Amino acid sequence: MLRVAIQKSGRLTEESLELMHECGIDFAKSGGKLKALAYNFPVEFLFLRDDDIPEYVADGVADVGIVGENVIAEEHSALQQPVEIIERLGFSRCRLSLAVPRGTPYSSVHDLQGKRIATSFPNILRRFLATHNICAEIHEISGSVEIAPSIGLAEAICDIVSSGSTLLSNGLQEVETVFHSEAVLIARPLSADKQKIVDDLRFRIQSVGRAKHNKYIILNAPSESLPAIIQLLPGIKSPTITPLATSGWNAVHSVVPEDTFWEIIGKLKEAGAKGILVVPIEKMIL
Ligand code: PRT
Ligand code: ZN
Numbered sequence: 001m002l003r004v005a006i007q008k009s010g011r012l013t014e015e016s017l018e019l020m021h022e023c024g025i026d027f028a029k030s031g032g033k034l035k036a037l038a039y040n041f042p043v044e045f046l047f048l049r050d051d052d053i054p055e056y057v058a059d060g061v062a063d064v065g066i067v068g069e070n071v072i073a074e075e076h077s078a079l080q081q082p083v084e085i086i087e088r089l090g091f092s093r094c095r096l097s098l099a100v101p102r103g104t105p106y107s108s109v110h111d112l113q114g115k116r117i118a119t120s121f122p123n124i125l126r127r128f129l130a131t132h133n134i135c136a137e138i139h140e141i142s143g144s145v146e147i148a149p150s151i152g153l154a155e156a157i158c159d160i161v162s163s164g165s166t167l168l169s170n171g172l173q174e175v176e177t178v179f180h181s182e183a184v185l186i187a188r189p190l191s192a193d194k195q196k197i198v199d200d201l202r203f204r205i206q207s208v209g210r211a212k213h214n215k216y217i218i219l220n221a222p223s224e225s226l227p228a229i230i231q232l233l234p235g236i237k238s239p240t241i242t243p244l245a246t247s248g249w250n251a252v253h254s255v256v257p258e259d260t261f262w263e264i265i266g267k268l269k270e271a272g273a274k275g276i277l278v279v280p281i282e283k284m285i286l
Contacts, residue, residue: 001042002197005056005065008034008047012183015091016066020045023204042197051075057188058083064198069181070096070160074121087185087202090209094162096121096179099172101149106175112136112156118148119158121179128158128178146170210284213258218277223248225272232267236286255281 006016017029020038027038027045036045046062053065054072058079064086072085098117100106109132116137119125129136139154146166148154158178161167167174185205187198221229226241233239235254242251252273256264261278268276 001044002064002194002201003046003062004043004201005046005048005053005062007050007053007066010050012050012066012068012092015089015183019066019089019091019205019208022208023201025204041201043201054079054083054186057186060188063190063194064185064187064201066183066185068092068094069184070094070121070124070179072184072186073179073181074123077123081188083186083188085184086187086198087205089183089185089205090212092181092183094160094181095177096124096158096181097161097167097174098156098158098176098178099146099161099167099174100156102171102173104155104173106173109134109176115156116154117156117158118145118154120145121158124179125158128176146172207283207285210286211281214255214281214284215258215261216253216279216281217256218251218253218279219268219273220244220275221250221252221271221273223250226250226252228271229268229273232264232271236284255284 007013025038025041025043027036029036029045034047036047038045046056048056050067050071053062053067054075056062057065058081060081066089069085072083076083098112105111112129112134114135116139117125118139118141120140120142122138122140125138139148141148141153145157145159147170148157149172150170157172160181161174164174185202190198217233229252230239233252233254233256239252239254243249244251265276
């Protein structure tokens, strides 16, 4: 039995639960309960505050956990036992940025020399400032960091930014990105039987992730266009080609990556492809 820590209620919760569902792991999560046992996979879920997850994993209360990379980067050095990132999960993307009141002259990170900076992430900020040889006063506060300059607590802040609207509405401008973050799966060193369950869980997570980053594509093409089309559609191994009832025409099936998708579609049309269908993939196992 593997114990998996998930944020109880917050920005990571919904997508963490959705990921488990996509991995085919079912369980009943009822309201305020702190634990849930999966029906069809040897895991038990613990629902915790995100800040507590690294420590619970390090201490062995949980075996693995889903947290924001910013949380593990912040707490890593204070943990008694080693905890590692074993999988990047691609959701809850955000960045930790430095911001100053709009209108403050700012040309480089050296403008922060000797300034007071408010943050909830003192360790990440300290490392960033050290790599740039900046000496600044770090004021650790646990919430509402964005109001620190307006109440005279600091000249700059270092906080999580996603859309940027919080900074904007507080009259702040983003000046440096300190850290890029996404949800990650963390783990401590595990016994062989638990490691086997983690490997299976990672295999499922990777199959789900790969499927999200690729599309299944079906198109019709005249035989003379096939060499060019095959070049554009490498697929998992190579595209499937089947003849149509109309002679000289073929159906081509393949897989295309999401990020180059539109570019490839344009080139396929130029190469003579017709009737292009694009279908989402549910799982992709290599
Ligand atoms: O209660 P618990 O301690 O479990 O949760 P929490 O309130 O500490 O964390 P939560 O749920 O807010 O965030 C969990 C994780 O989500 C964080 O550790 C990040 O990895 C990630 N994440 C992604 C974010 C954001 N986006 C985000 N926008 N965490 C916080 N914010 C906040 C930010 O602090 C700022 O106040 O949203 C504001 C900025 O958002 P924009 O869109 O206005 O730029
Ligand atoms: Zn928290």
